[in-house]
Amino acid sequence: MSSQVASHRVGKKLVDVIFGASAACAEAVKEHGADKVTNATIGAIMGEDEKLACIPTMEKVFHQLPIADAIAYAPIAGLPGYLDTVIDLTFADNKPEGYLAAVATAGGTGAIHHAIVNYTEAGDQVLTSDWFWGTYNVLCQEQGRTLTTYQLFDENQNYNLKALAAKLEELFAKQDSLLLIINTPAHNPTGYSLSEADWTGVLDLCKKYAAEGKKVNLLVDIAYIDYAGEKNECRRFMKQFSNLPENIFTMFAFSMSKGYTMYGQRTGAIIGLSASKELVDEFVDVAKYSSRATWSNINRGAMAVLNAIQQDDELLAAFEAERESLYEIIRDRAAIFMKEAEECGLNALPYKAGFFLSIPAKDSKAVCDELHKDLIFAVPLKAGVRIAVCSVPKQKMYGMAAKVLKALKAV
């Protein structure tokens, strides 16, 4: 086959399993009607009416946006008010001690991109857990890095600190620096949230290698934090990042996609934290440079929406209450599944919160195909089946765990 693209781009093609699963689902809806079909593939909140949920206060503020706020360029780093607010929102009452700065990015994806570009060497291996959001892999590959993984859970379904330790040992034998990506709380795709003790263990390991002179870079992907429980409770671990050694650089990937139901507006931020002001200034410089070299500046309108909500106590109270009710819907849906899973003996991974839960499976594609017979559509991942509780109404959650168990036994 002939090719016109540059030689190093030949064969680059996005394999989108989620798209495949949702296309099969759309076919089933045509044939059987939406009432009969369960679409557990979508990574966005669908209300109990199965329509895309929108936080009403966000919608109101968005529609009332002065046109200049929507159309004018924003500074490359992001609107000043937005950047301060994003830092406050990220930590709430758990701001760690140290220097902090934020740079606006194209969603959380843009933040992950910036961390990979600027905090890994060409050819490096980037580390995350074996259950992970597939986009991490694409983002690494695009930059000439590879993604490698450690086992997220041990045999008792606890956070597998031993596996992390072994992998860090292996990688630091080859690399002088490392980027470790941890998606918590409310991890995609398992719904796990690292506990305070898990984090102490992770940071102790980071400190061990920092003491040996390695550069340890940590990216905490908090894309789902607004659906992870009480605001300060689910952010308490952040205090542990206070006054880390200078060669541990911590970053947070902030996203408006889920927290503001503004997925398509592509707005987020990367936040850098260090005991060294110099290193935080350097972080801002390189992140701004990467922004200029990729998307230039970020959606001003979305940043203005966040600012407007944050600056008005009444709007903020309404917004938070509305988002809380979405959180409660998702929590209740997952609780139905997890209760039934326990009752029927289905081995679901330890879900704490968030949009997704997962069930380990050797041949996840076959299990998903089997589920199609019950008109249930889920996403087959390498290590198992992902159920998007964010997109399935409560009434369709009942009985699903037993059907997944049946499908697992049939393959």
Ligand code: PLP
């Ligand atoms: N991180 C994880 C684990 C995600 O699942 C997502 C979105 O699906 C994101 C980050 C970032 O999303 P966005 O780029 O829309 O902010």
